[in-house]
Amino acid sequence: MYNPDKSPLLDTDHDAVLIADALRDSPHISFVAPVEPGDEIVWFRDADGIGFELSLTTVEPVPDAERVAYAWDAVAAAIGNHSHFVRAALEQTPVGPLNLDTITAHTRTGNKFTLKLTGAPRPGHGKEPASPPTSSAADIAYAADRALNSNPTDAERATAELLHHLAATWDRQEPSMRRHARAVAGTLSR
Structure with a gap:
């Protein structure tokens, strides 16, 4: 119960x-x-x-649960939840454990991909970046600032103010809201 x-x-x-x-x-x-x-x-x-x-049946809280999304789970979930894919799952033999480095993904068009996950440092790892990377929140705020400085209409001003709010609360926003904010900022910047 x-x-x-x-x-x-x-x-x-x-x-x-x-x-x-x-x-x-x-x-x-x-x-x-x-x-x-x-x-x-x-x-x-x-x-x-x-x-x-x-x-809903029983709820068993795990007090010492690790709050980490493992790369293989995150990749399978991200691909499986994308609208162009029907399914993505870790490879599993009929008897035995999951193969944590192989993901099978099925597209809506009927293609099946076997993806191999290999740990590797990113290119240039350890070298000093030429300039610090900009965050999405900074990009959103910049697009809003540009709109406000260009004699905006009432609708553009309201959109820019909303984008400022989203940029200021970026860490608390859902991924779907972040995608929408990026799309709106891109449209506003044109």
Whole structure:
């Protein structure tokens, strides 16, 4: 039985809501039924139209859990969640452990790639960079400043102010919001 008192999330009534939101962000899920705070079941349909019921059962917090995303998990998740791919997973033999350096990715056009993950330092590692790299937040703020200094319309001014806010809170923004901010900044800079 699901016990919200043991939930690792801050607002336990919203566990199902957060899970439903995560499913809605997947290109592999075509529909997620509305969920209310306190619900214990999330109903969704996959891209093939098959319906599933996801029920929250038990929550086991791991007190000493390492808060690190491993490269192979991050790569497989990033590719698998991209809209041009149907699936990406670590290679696994029928019997045995996962192969942590080989990822199989399937595209929507029917291609299958085997990707080999090899650890290597980036080119030029250890050399002093010619100039410090700019962060995306700095680029967003710069685009907003340029718009404000060019006699903006009311809409451009509001957009620039929003971009300033996003740049100032960059570390707290979701990846999708960061992508949107970059796209808007690019449009504003034209």
